Amino acid sequence: MKLTETENREYKQQITKDIERSVIGFLNSDAGGEICIGIDADGTVYGVKNYDEESRKLSDMIRNNISPSALGLYSITPKMRNDRPYLHVTIAVGPERPYYLNEFGMIPRGCFIRVGTHSIQMTERMIEDLYKKRSLCTLKNTVSPSQKLTFAQLKIYYDEMGFSTDNDNFLENLDLYTDDGKFNFLAYLMADRNNISIKVARYADTNKIRILQKTECGNCSLIRAAHSMLTTLDLYNETAVEITYPERVDTNLVDTEALRECVLNSIIHNDYITGGCPVVEFYPDRVEITSSGGLPSGLTIEGFFDGVSRPRNRELMRIFSDMKLCEHLGSGMKRIMRTYSPEDFKITDGYIRASFKYNEHALEVMNKQKSSEKSSEKSSEKLSAIKERILELISEDNVISADAMATLIGISSRAVEKNIKQLRDAGILERINGDRGGHWKIDPEKRS
Numbered sequence: 047m048k049l050t051e052t053e054n055r056e057y058k059q060q061i062t063k064d065i066e067r068s069v070i071g072f073l074n075s076d077a078g079g080e081i082c083i084g085i086d087a088d089g090t091v092y093g094v095k096n097y098d099e100e101s102r103k104l105s106d107m108i109r110n111n112i113s114p115s116a117l118g119l120y121s122i123t124p125k126m127r128n129d130r131p132y133l134h135v136t137i138a139v140g141p142e143r144p145y146y147l148n149e150f151g152m153i154p155r156g157c158f159i160r161v162g163t164h165s166i167q168m169t170e171r172m173i174e175d176l177y178k179k180r181s182l183c184t185l186k187n188t189v190s191p192s193q194k195l196t197f198a199q200l201k202i203y204y205d206e207m208g209f210s211t212d213n214d215n216f217l218e219n220l221d222l223y224t225d226d227g228k229f230n231f232l233a234y235l236m237a238d239r240n241n242i243s244i245k246v247a248r249y250a251d252t253n254k255i256r257i258l259q260k261t262e263c264g265n266c267s268l269i270r271a272a273h274s275m276l277t278t279l280d281l282y283n284e285t286a287v288e289i290t291y292p293e294r295v296d297t298n299l300v301d302t303e304a305l306r307e308c309v310l311n312s313i314i315h316n317d318y319i320t321g322g323c324p325v326v327e328f329y330p331d332r333v334e335i336t337s338s339g340g341l342p343s344g345l346t347i348e349g350f351f352d353g354v355s356r357p358r359n360r361e362l363m364r365i366f367s368d369m370k371l372c373e374h375l376g377s378g379m380k381r382i383m384r385t386y387s388p389e390d391f392k393i394t395d396g397y398i399r400a401s402f403k404y405n406e407h408a409l410e411v412m413n414k415q416k417s418s419e420k421s422s423e424k425s426s427e428k429l430s431a432i433k434e435r436i437l438e439l440i441s442e443d444n445v446i447s448a449d450a451m452a453t454l455i456g457i458s459s460r461a462v463e464k465n466i467k468q469l470r471d472a473g474i475l476e477r478i479n480g481d482r483g484g485h486w487k488i489d490p491e492k493r494s
Contacts (some may be wrong), residue, residue, distance in 0.1 A: 049082075049085060049089035049091075050089065051087060051163040052163065052404065053077075053079075053160060053162055054072075054077055054078070054079040054080065054160075055080050055081075055082070055163075056068050056077060056079065056081050056082070056163070057081075057082050057085040057086060057089070057347050058081060058083045058084075058085070059083075059084070059085070059086040059090075059092050059409065060083065060084070060085075060092075060094075060204045061083060061100060061103055061104055065081065065083075065104070065107070066107055066108070066111055066147060067147075067158045067165045068081055068158075068165050069108055069116070069120070069135075069137060070080070070112060070138075070145045070146065070157065070158045070165065071110065071158040071159055071160040071165025071166075071281070071376065072137040072158050072160055073112075073116060073119065073137060073138075073139070073140040073143065073145040073174055074140065074143050074144050074145055074157065074158065074159045074160070074271070075139065075159060075160040075166070075412045076139060076346075076349075077139065077349060077354050077470070078136070078137050078138045078139045078215070078354060078355055078356070079137055080134065080136050080137065080253060081133075081135040082125075082132055082133070082134055082135070083100065083104070083132060083133040083135065083214060084130065084131065084132030084133060085127070085132055088485045090155075091127045091128045091130050091132065092130070092132075093130030093132055094131055094132055095131055096339060097124045097131055097133065101124075101133060103476070104122060104133070104135065104385070105112075107163050108120060110148075111147060111148055111149065111175055112145055112146070112148065113145065113146060113148050114140070114142040114145060115221065116140065116145065116360075117221060117360065117364045118189075118359065118360035118361050118362070118363040118364025118365075119137065119138045119140055119357065119360050120136060120137045120138065120305065120365065121135070121136045121367065122134070122135050122220075124251070125155050127309075136355070138355035138356060138357055138360070139227075139345065139354065139355065139356035140360070141180075141184065141286075141342060141343075141356065141357065141358065141359075141360060142180055142184070143176040143177075143179070143180065144157045144168065144172075144173050144176040144177060145157070149321065152173060152177070153170075153262060154167045154168055154169060154170060154173070155167065156228055156237055156390070157172075157173050159172065165182075177311060179343055181316070183200065183319050183320065184361075185230060185231045185232040185235070185318070185319070185359050185361050185362060186221050186224065186230050186231075186232060186361055187224055187225070187230065188224075188230055188231040188319050189228050189229070189230060189231070190229040190230055190231055190233050190234035190236060190237075191226055192229075192234065192237075192240075193228060193229050193231055194240075194317050195237040195238075196230050196237065196238045196239075197217065197233075197236060197237060197238065197267070198238055198268040199221075199238050199266060199269070199270050200236045200237075200267050200269060201216070203267075203269050203270075203369055204209065204216075204368070207368060207369060207370070209368065217233070220236070220238065220361070220364075220365060220397065221254060221361045221364075226423075231319060232359075232361045232362060232365075235268040235318065235362065236267050236268060236269070236365065237267065238266060238267060238477060239265065239266065240266070241262075241265065242265070242268060242271070242318065243260070243263065243264030243265055243271070243323055244263045244272075244275050244313065244323055244324050244325075244326070245260070245261070245262050245263075245323065245324075245325050245326070246260070246261045246262075246263070246275065246278055246279070246282060246325075246326040246327070246328070247259065247260045247261075247326075247327050247328070248260075248282060248327075248328040249324075249327065249329050249330070250330070251329075251330065252329050252330060252331060254327075259282075260289060261278050262410070263275040263278060264323070267360075268313065268364075270314075270348075272310065272313050272366070272371060272388075275313070275326070276306060276309070276310075279305060279306065279309060279326070280474050281327075282326075282328050282333075283298050283299055283300050283302065283305060283333070284298070284299050284408075284412065285297065285298050285299075285408075286298075286405075286407070286408040286409075286412045286415075287300075287411075288411055288413035291334060297405055297407060297408040297411065298405065298408060299333070299404040299405055299408050299409070299412075300333050300402050300404065301385040301386075301402075301405075303381055303385075304381060304382045304385045304386055304402070305333065305335075305402065306378060307378040307379075307381050307382050308335050308365070308378075308382055308400050308402075308478075309324070309326060310371055310372060310378065311337070311347075311378050312324040312326075312335050312336070312337035312378070312398075312400075313337075313357045313366075314359060314362055314366050314371075314372060315338025315339070315342075315357065316335075316337040316358075316359075317338045317358060318338075320338075320339070321338025321339050321396070321397070322336075322338045322404075323338070324336065324337045324439050331403065331404055331409075332401055332402060332403050332404060333402050333404075334399055334400065334402075334403075335397045335400045335402075336397055336398070336400075337397060337398050337399075338397055339358060339396070339397065339398070340393060340394055340395040340396060340397065340398060341357045341393060341398070342356045342357070342361070347388075347393060348468075350379065350393070351379065351383065351388050351391075353377065353378075353379045353380045382400075385403045385404055386400070390402055390403075397436065413469060420440055423449065432455060432457065432461070432462075432465050433465050433468070433469055434456070435454075435455050436451055436462065436465055436466065436471070437474070437475070437488060439454060439455075440475070440486045440488060441488065444485040444486045444487070445484075445485045445486070446486075448463050448466065472492065473489060473492050474488065474489055474492045474493050475488060475489075476488075476489065
């Protein structure tokens, strides 16, 4: 199939200066886009010689030559076509539009937007209109409620991922400061101690009346809280186990991949500044994941379900991407849509809520297992009652026979003998002087 450029896809044989125009064009558009480096505009695949070197070169160009900062708004991944490696660059819609070339500033010569298969200069009116729509409150420009912050947990996670945290610019490179040098709200979210908590609860009914279980993951670095939440989900998202031939079958109440993606999305895109914190609630028939804040400005409902990426918190997404907690921009929603549908979501100006019904087969299997367990419990209670009746009869007549007890209790002699054996094994009942001419003796201490 011939490769062709579209409004949302552009091909570049190699990295050149004009690629910055294309990146800015996608940042300023309403849908973002992708650039494939190593493929010519006519579809010929040339590939790239050194993925790491080319990826680093492009990242440096975007970081140093484009404003506002586009960190967290793009991802670069290696792909193969015709046995040749090329760079696949995914670019999200920017929340601080218009983006521009530092060389020229926020003027038509430095601002571009995607029109058809080209990135063209914006007019002064277009620049002005986009600037008016900019988000006023972001994690970067909102001052942290505390300036006494430490980041030991964050550094441990970055060290484990192979990043260097020894340099003095570590915190600055993660955009943890406002322009005037104060810790911002992103720093507050990443700090060892904060008042941010993600809650998960299980209810006995469908109306939140009776709570069976409640867990809070938070008051620490949001990265640590996210890992804790993922572990907690494994406990709440119960598994129905069927022993079948040739192998056993495990079915979760909710699709594990979709649940993970949805919860991570709720954490990454939550409105922490003007809203609350994400909440995950398990009911007898469904799970609901709620995040504060509606759709980011400029993102339509259709775009949301199509996987168009317009991060509310681009700096936060960048950190989660470093931690491998989110992958390609917009891919999480596509994975959710493999199992669930737009009808499973409620989107308002104040919140987004996903409601996933439990797998019917898993519920059926688990209900059968619970019914079987209840029957076993009743059977155990019945056996306990039989033992108590046997001990009562022996207390009244310590030479009574098993046949006589069976008649009085209304069970078989074999059942009486089985219970007597269990009582003897437990040390509660003892036979004195053998079966013939002997009698029963009860140990009152062990009986109690």
